[in-house]
Amino acid sequence: MTAVHRSVVYDWLRHDKKFPHVWCPGCGLGILLGSLVRSLAQGGYDKNQVVLVSGIGCSGRLPVYVDVGSVHTTHGRALTFATGIKLAKPELKVIVVMGDGDATAIGGNHLIHAARRNLDLTAIIVNNLTYGMTGGQYSPTTPLGAKATTAPYGHSEPSFDISALTVTAGASFVARSTVYHVTQLDQMLSQAIAKKGFGVVEVLSPCHTNYGRQNRLGSQVEMMKSYKKQAVRMDRWDKLGSAEREGRFAIGVLADHERPTFWETYQGSVDRAQAIRKEG
Amino acid sequence: MIANKATTKRGKPQTKHSFYPAWCKRCGNCVAFCPVGILISDEWGYPRQVDKERCTGCGLCEMLCxxxxxxxxxxxxxxVDLAHPAAAKDSPEVKQEKSDAAKAASNISPERLAPVPREEK
Amino acid sequence: MAAGTSKAAGKAAKSRKGQARLLQGNEAASLGALAAGCNFFAGYPITPASEITEYMSREMPVRGNPFIQMEDEIASIGACVGASLAGRKAMTATSGPGFSLMQENLGYAMIVEAPMVVVNVMRGGPSTGLPTNVAQGDVQQARWGTHGDHPAIVFCPSSVAECFELMVKAFNTAERFRTPVIFLADETVAHLREKVILPAEGDLEVIDRRRPTVPPDWYVPYKTDGSLIPRLADLGEGYRYHVTGLVHDERGFPTRRADEVEPFYARLFGKISRHFNDLMLTKQYSMDDAEIVLISYGCTARSCRAAVRLGRERGIKLGLLQLLTLWPFPRQAVEAALAGRKAALVPELNMGQISREVKRVNDGRTQVIRHSKMDGTMITPEEILGRMREVA
Amino acid sequence: MASSKKKETAKAKAPEMERMEVRLAGSGGQGLILAGLILAEAAGLFDNRAVAMGQSYGPEARGGASKAEVIISDQDIDYPLATRVDLFLALTQEAADTYSWDLKPDGWIVVDSDLVSHPPSSRAVALPFTATARDKLNKPMVANVVALGAITELTGVVSRKALEKALMARVPKGTEALNKKALAAGSKMAKAYQASGQLAGQEPTSEDV
Incomplete structure (x- = not known):
């Protein structure tokens, strides 16, 4: 595998869409955008064969910056649109970018069913622990006790572990990384995109503007530095006791296995249907 | 492979940073995460390279921008980069420059410079 | 029995085109969709529309086309919009509760101008309502269900034969105008079995969307010629453009500029209103000398036809204007039907959703009376004739 | 109207038929919807008349009263549901009770003699459909076909030939002979019934109306 140079991103960005982009200064989405584009270029995909689909929220604005077919859909439903696109044209590489609220609150049902069906899609879930675009309300991944504009006295619900959820639901590939671990992120994305079946990459990304400010976590620099402290690579994570795991999270590949995709099993139905019809 | 590239005193290829102030939002990631600490914020918060010689060309600043x-x-x-002549390892001038820039930058928070866009979903 | 039905249906689908067949409304609608080129179906089962989803699950794999039963109706219409953008002729079918769930993505299809057909087989509502009973309560929802102001095209069949014909028309309209089209049937028509003679395949006019002919570099996704209908490129064909539910400029990128937003909406409405005459379908029964006119649609139009027949046997000069297009509301046809009549009666299985439209376009000289029924059963011809005393 | 059809034979060109409403009722699982389909296809596709068929939709898949209604006419069928039923077949007491409120006073009422102890009218023709299917054909599930054979013979609502063709097109492969037998058993019992003269005196009296 020959490495592409970082500057390849400029070949993939949409220059008729004016930069700078809409996100706040320091937002991790920009880092993810670069990482995603590098991974696509690295994989040698044809721009014409890639479709980027997103929902609503800060992450929803990501596809517009990439010079591929891009579809910015409704809140929580990006995976359903992607399902339609993929089934309509199975040869396309369909990548879905969602936020944590998008993917696990309003779109939680679609997420688990997409994983169960094992559609050949890549789902990138940008987890910033909050609803950033609408002002910092709590999301299903907001930690217990954290502050949000709708949890002024501290959040009273436990949170989802997105990666564990999608592993259980049957995704072929699940990995977690952060925008701080950007070289690892490039790798995880490359693997997920190349994977046949439903690939999930959970990307922790700081929202210093809303989540960080309300919880006094400092600027995105401090938040990214905290990722450095909290993130533990999978091989080490397995050796940690539960006390040591407190306040930390694992990064790396959580699941990677082969399962037939929906399209493959559906071809079985197609064959049987055609055989039965031929018999009359 | 890199024969046609300029080299540093230690024989490594000489890197060249290009900054696009028009796209830069002065978030400070590059300055904060440069492993060798050769990027500083100027008085407006824009990054600038102060010690070209020590740049390893890792590209982290580019990827984290x-x-x-x-x-x-x-x-x-x-x-020859006229704006940034090669500087010795944190020479007194560089140290001074870094501390001046830090002072200037501390007065201007990035958030204040670029209002946070807010919209309803 | 299930095996017998599917076998007969399958055999029939192949060999009996152009011949008489006994079909259920839902089956005829499905066959109409297939005849019009439907090659993508995503749905979620719901009474009384499940037969369409079942029929498609049998027929799509035979043709090698995708069928998927999604996790809910929101997902179903989402998948249809995605497939439509990737070049397929997509359809989903549901009933009231599912149709309510679909509204947001229906609005999305409207704003990105994705051609597709949404079937809503009306049952009693609101909420779970009367799942197996007939009603016509979704007429205004079909027009105004999704938020924001937008045009809507809604067809409403009253017989099994019309289920087929109007479904072909629905797909052709969707493709021609680049818009979602709603096929609004009701439980009676959807479950009714009638003998129909389907046209042979070659006799049908099938319209496909206009795709760009320029090279990708020249493609401006929402720029239009005089027709106001932009050309739609399939995803993955080299035309790398952006699709968004935000109001967008000609290039497809979000805009909030007043000088781009206004023309956007003007075009969205204009592309439909410019072709009103092609869209507004009506049928007339005994209208020439009618003194009292019935205006109706869906299964209730069948009651009206019987009432016209029975009324005339009794010396009441009744006529019927049947609306096959509910939206855009066939104003001219209704105006013409009202002109010079003693009175108009609008029977419907709701509290007056079309009668208010009839009243709206009435010039005031004709008495317009609504006849509402909401007990989960059809209006009988005798009930309509029973109103004649107050009319005459 | 029904009586005028009595002597019609399969070969003769069927006379012009005005709207005829048939209701087949029983309990879910007795195959009355299928019987309705066969009747409708016989009339529509093989006798070449206009036909409309509706059926009851309830939450129960089995049990409970269920019905199929077939409207047959040589004119276009405007109102597609039954208004006054010309021919009512009931295979259970519950169905006979539930669906007999809108019968035509001079219409046909045919019931299963074992399962319907209290027919809706004293004029009702009671025949042993289920018993015949069970005892003579060893297949209780073909009671619906036996009944179809009988009502066709009695009323001529469709031609015998059309019914047979429609039946053969619908039934699963391998059951053709059984179904033909069932049809014949139905016709036979109807003929015997007619021969026994029990139809005399069946004209409605004031008590029935």
């Missing part, structure tokens, strides 16, 4: 406002390339042989 959310705004695609930095590229790290290689100096062409013989090119």
């Amino acid at each position: 959310p705004d695609f406002a930095i590229t790290v390339g290689y100096e062409k042989p013989g090119a």
Whole structure:
């Protein structure tokens, strides 16, 4: 595998869409955008064969910056649109970018069913622990006790572990990384995109503007530095006791296995249907 | 492979940073995460390279820049960067420059410079 | 029995085109969709529309086309919009509760101008309502269900034969105008079996969307010629453009500029209103000398036809204007039907959703009376004739 | 109207038929919807008349009263549901009770003699459909076909030939002979019934109306 140079991103960005982009200064989405584009270029995909689909929220604005077919859909439903696109044209590489609220609150049902069906899609879930675009309300991944504009006295619900959820639901590939671990992120994305079946990459990304400010976590620099402290690579994570795991999270590949995709099993139905019809 | 590239005193290829102030939002990622600490914020919060010689060309600043406002390339042989003459390892001038810039930058928070866009979903 | 039905249906689908067949409304609608080129179906089962989803699950794999039963109706219409953008002729079918769930993505299809057909087989509502009973309560929802102001095209069949014909028309309209089209049937028509003679395949006019002919670099996704209908490129064909539910400029990128937003909406409405005459379908029964006119649609139009027949046997000069297009509301046809009549009666299985439209376009000289029924059963011809005393 | 059809034979060109409403009722699982389909296809596709068929939709898949209604006419069928039923077949007491409120006073009422102890009218023709299917054909599930054979013979609502063709097109492969037998058993019992003269005196009296 020959490495592409970082500057390849400029070949993939949409220059008729004016930069700078809409996100706040320091937002991790920009880092993810670069990482995603590098991974696509690295994989040698044809721009014409890639479709980027997103929902609503800060992450929803990501596809517009990439010079591929891009579809910015409704809140929580990006995976359903992607399902339609993929089934309509199975040869396309369909990548879905969602936020944590998008993917696990309003779109939680679609997420688990997409994983169960094992559609050949890549789902990138940008987890910033909050609803950033609408002002910092709590999301299903907001930690217990954290502050949000709708949890002024501290959040009273436990949170989802997105990666564990999608592993259980049957995704072929699940990995977690952060925008701080950007070289690892490039790798995880490359693997997920190349994977046949439903690939999930959970990307922790700081929202210093809303989540960080309300919880006094400092600027995105401090938040990214905290990722450095909290993130533990999978091989080490397995050796940690539960006390040591407190306040930390694992990064790396959580699941990677082969399962037939929906399209493959559906071809079985197609064959049987055609055989039965031929018999009359 | 890198024969046509300028080299540093230690024989490594000489890197060249390009900054695009038009895209830069002055978030400070590049300055904060440069492993060798050769990027500083100027008085407006824009990054600037102070010690070209020590740049390893790792590209982390480029990858961690959310705004695609930095590229790290290689100096062409013989090119002279007039704005940033090669500086010795944190020479007194560099130290002074860093502390001046830090002072200036501390007065201006990035958030104040670029209002946070807010919209309803 | 299930095996017998599917076998007969399958055999029939192949060999009996152009011949008489006994079909259920839902089956005829499905066959109409297939005849019109439907090659993508995503749905979620719901009474009384499940037969369409079942029929498609049998027929799509035979043709090698995708069928998927999604996790809910929101997902179903989402998948249809995605497939439509990737070049397929997509359809989903549901009933009231599912149709309510679909509204947001229906609005999305409207704003990105994705051609597709949404079937809503009306049952009693609101909420779970009367799942197996007939009603016509979704007429205004079909027009105004999704938020924001937008045009809507809604067809409403009253017989099994019309289920087929109007479904072909629905797909052709969707493709021609680049818009979602709603096929609004009701439980009676959807479950009714009638003998129909389907046209042979070659006799049908099938319209496909206009795709760009320029090279990708020249493609401006929402720029239009005089027709106001932009050309739609399939995803993955080299035309790398952006699709968004935000109001967008000609290039497809979000805009909030007043000088781009206004023309956007003007075009969205204009592309439909410019072709009103092609869209507004009506049928007339005994209208020439009618003194009292019935205006109706869906299964209730069948009651009206019987009432016209029975009324005339009794010396009441009744006529019927049947609306096959509910939206855009066939104003001219209704105006013409009202002109010079003693009175108009609008029977419907709701509290007056079309009668208010009839009243709206009435010039005031004709008495317009609504006849509402909401007990989960059809209006009988005798009930309509029973109103004649107050009319005459 | 029904009586005028009595002597019609399969070969003769069927006379012009005005709207005729048939209701087949029983309990879910007795195959009355299928019987309705066969009747409708016989009339529509093989006798070449206009036909409309509706059926009851309830939450129960089995049990409970269920019905199929077939409207047959040589004119276009405007109102597609039954208004006054010309021919009512009931295979259970519950169905006979539930669906007999809108019968035509001079219409046909045919019931299963074992399962319907209290027919809706004293004029009702009671025949042993289920018993015949069970005892003579060893297949209780073909009671619906036996009944179809009988009502066709009695009323001529469709031609015998059309019914047979429609039946053969619908039934699963391998059951053709059984179904033909069932049809014949139905016709036979109807003929015997007619021969026994029990139809005399069946004209409605004031008590029935």
